[in-house]
Amino acid sequence: xxxxxFPEGFGWGTATASYQIEGAVAQDGRLPSIWDTFSHTPxxxxxxxxxxxxxxxYNRYEADVDLMADLGATYYRFSLAWPRIQPxxxxxxxxxGVDFYKRLVDKLRSKGITPWATxxxxxxxxxxxxxxxxxxxxCAYWFEDYAAxxxxxxxxxxxxxxxxNEPICSSFLSYSLGEHAPGWQDPAAALRASHHLLLGHxxxxxxxxxxxxxxxxxGITINLSPVVCMGxxxxxxxxxxxxxxxxxxxxxxxVLKGEYPADVLADLAQFTSLDFIxxxxxxxxxxPMDAFGLNYYNRAPVKAGGPDAGEKWxxxxxxxxxxxxxTASQGLPVTARGWEIDPAGLVWTLKWLTETYDMPxxxxxxxxxxxxxxxxxxxxxxxxxxxxxxxxxxxxxxxxIDEGVDLRGYFPWSLMDNFEWAFGESSRFGMVYxxxxxxQRIPKDSFYFYRDVIAAGGVEG
Ligand code: IFM
Numbered sequence: 246x247x248x249x250x251f252p253e254g255f256g257w258g259t260a261t262a263s264y265q266i267e268g269a270v271a272q273d274g275r276l277p278s279i280w281d282t283f284s285h286t287p288x289x290x291x292x293x294x295x296x297x298x299x300x301x302x303y304n305r306y307e308a309d310v311d312l313m314a315d316l317g318a319t320y321y322r323f324s325l326a327w328p329r330i331q332p333x334x335x336x337x338x339x340x341x342g343v344d345f346y347k348r349l350v351d352k353l354r355s356k357g358i359t360p361w362a363t364x365x366x367x368x369x370x371x372x373x374x375x376x377x378x379x380x381x382x383x384c385a386y387w388f389e390d391y392a393a394x395x396x397x398x399x400x401x402x403x404x405x406x407x408x409x410n411e412p413i414c415s416s417f418l419s420y421s422l423g424e425h426a427p428g429w430q431d432p433a434a435a436l437r438a439s440h441h442l443l444l445g446h447x448x449x450x451x452x453x454x455x456x457x458x459x460x461x462x463x464g465i466t467i468n469l470s471p472v473v474c475m476g477x478x479x480x481x482x483x484x485x486x487x488x489x490x491x492x493x494x495x496x497x498x499x500v501l502k503g504e505y506p507a508d509v510l511a512d513l514a515q516f517t518s519l520d521f522i523x524x525x526x527x528x529x530x531x532x533p534m535d536a537f538g539l540n541y542y543n544r545a546p547v548k549a550g551g552p553d554a555g556e557k558w559x560x561x562x563x564x565x566x567x568x569x570x571x572t573a574s575q576g577l578p579v580t581a582r583g584w585e586i587d588p589a590g591l592v593w594t595l596k597w598l599t600e601t602y603d604m605p606x607x608x609x610x611x612x613x614x615x616x617x618x619x620x621x622x623x624x625x626x627x628x629x630x631x632x633x634x635x636x637x638x639x640x641x642x643x644x645x646i647d648e649g650v651d652l653r654g655y656f657p658w659s660l661m662d663n664f665e666w667a668f669g670e671s672s673r674f675g676m677v678y679x680x681x682x683x684x685q686r687i688p689k690d691s692f693y694f695y696r697d698v699i700a701a702g703g704v705e706g
Contacts (some may be wrong), residue, residue: 249643250703255310256359257699258320259313259676260611262410264296265663267326269303273341276332278368279378282668283426294669300679301659306349308686312677313660314356315700316692321358322538322610322656323349324366324410330398331391334370335700343398346381348403349474361610362403363466364392366451367425368412378437380420382521388445404460406453407538408446409469409612412496416442422668433517440521443499445695447529453530466538467496470545471594475573475617476677480549484570487512489546491567501602503531513622536653538610539598544590546573580614582672586634588641595645595652606653612638613658615672618689624679628690635691639704655691657695661686 264280279467284295302309312552313321327334329342361397365388369378373387396406411413419425421435429435457463470492474485490509504527513519517542550571577585591612596605614634618626635657648653661673676692679685698704 246705248701248703249640249706250332250648250701251643252490255693256320256608256656258322258361258654258656258657259316259358259660260322260656261302261660261663262363263326263329263364264299264322264340264368265665266300266315266661267329268297268301268304270297272303273329273345274332275326275329275342277371277514277703278326279371279374279426279511280330280368280666282371282374283428284664289428290667290669293672294664294673294681298681298684299664300681301684305684306345306609307352309660310349310352310356310358311421312567312688312692313353313358313419313439315688316676316696318652319699320361320656321353321660322361322362322363324368325395325399326368327365327391328368328370328394331372332372333697334373334376335387335390337411338394338398343395346399347402358494358574359405360403361405361407362399363374363410364388364416365408365445366393367414367415367419369587378420378427378442379416380431380434381437381688382441382444384437384438385441385444385448388442389448389452391695392445392449394507395454396456399500400456400458400461405462405464405538406444407464407466408449409442410466410538410610411494411540412439412442412446414469417491430549436517437521439495440526443496443530444526446500447526447532450532450534451529451704463532464534464536464605465500465697466502466540468540468542469493469594469598470543470612471590473544473546473573474574475546478549484549486569488570489565492494492545497529497598497602500534501531501604502672503527506645516566533600534605537605537607539594539607540658541591541594541609542609542612542614543584543587544575544593545573546585548573559626580630580634581617582668583613584614586614586637588637591638591641592645594650595642595650596648599650604651606651608654608656609652611658612655613674614638614654615668615674618662618673620678620680620687622644624687628689628691631689631691632694635695635698636704639698640706643703643706647676
């Protein structure tokens, strides 16, 4: 069988995030983030774990980079921990926190791996939450200061900088659904948080661009759940429009077009004041970008619900105006998390983005699946479902390139099992198995599969 190769120079990488892997929460001057507080609150994390130890990557980063090198990865996407770099969220830098990232990046570079930094993957310093958190406008400006400080410290080490990871999660899931830190259930606050996150993104990029060198690249990562309308009535179509509006277009349109979607603004105005959107904000949010990070896991099949609808779409709580929408199913196989496996949705999403927006080059900054992995009697971890998942999605990505998408790289989530937020250590997404007690790392079959794909430059087909 011949190899269907990706373009020359395609970026094969892996991805992680600070709170999910670093552990060492009290080491070298780091102070608590909202996730330390939240995960230590009884009942918030499914298996009662927290990020105190996670993968102890802070102390084991060299071995982890060696694993990446063994994989043949050419990129590593990780996030900077705000409470390590600026422990109080404001004020002086913590040199020891910065030094950790310098050591990490030096090690990456020594292995020929390009570092890709995310500034904010949800670990807001607790001190800033105590001062109001993302629902207050000041938070966007605290973020700008942090962005400036981190860039000043690490600009010679890191070329690719993205502002936010998945702003829908750090707003709606965190301040409305209450599933993520800080666990609020206040939809209006969540909406304000979403705007301030986007404003923070714009301020950060504006600042970075003004001081950048020719080597620097800037962008954002947004997760998309393309909506599939599972009914054929006008009510079904309207439900799909509303869900698509609040989950996808609410984040994409300001960043890529400099405007909020008019239909969503009209929906929201029925429920809450929109006066947090101030004159000039959208111009700030709409910054030129060098890279767009897409996180894709699945699509969102929905239909109109009504009072007797079974499970209401999560947006009913997450965001205003979708309380009557019902979750549906496309009847596809699902992962251990119950997420539909939908590689065709990846092709659709990449093409839709390309056709709808004036896109910078796209990178898949996350895509992956959780399974109930176990170490077998042979000491290995066989994860055929993850292998199949990855293979199907790599093919989908290749197809999208053939169909005209400017896709530059692919970072499966995740390098290794890690602290999976509200699911704790119980949900495993890694290509490397972590024994949390011993901290042993065991590459799974999917690791070796991915290694072969990277070495071959593509998948068989
Ligand atoms: O683990 C998360 C990651 O932090 C953000 N994107 C989705 C992943 C799987 O839930």
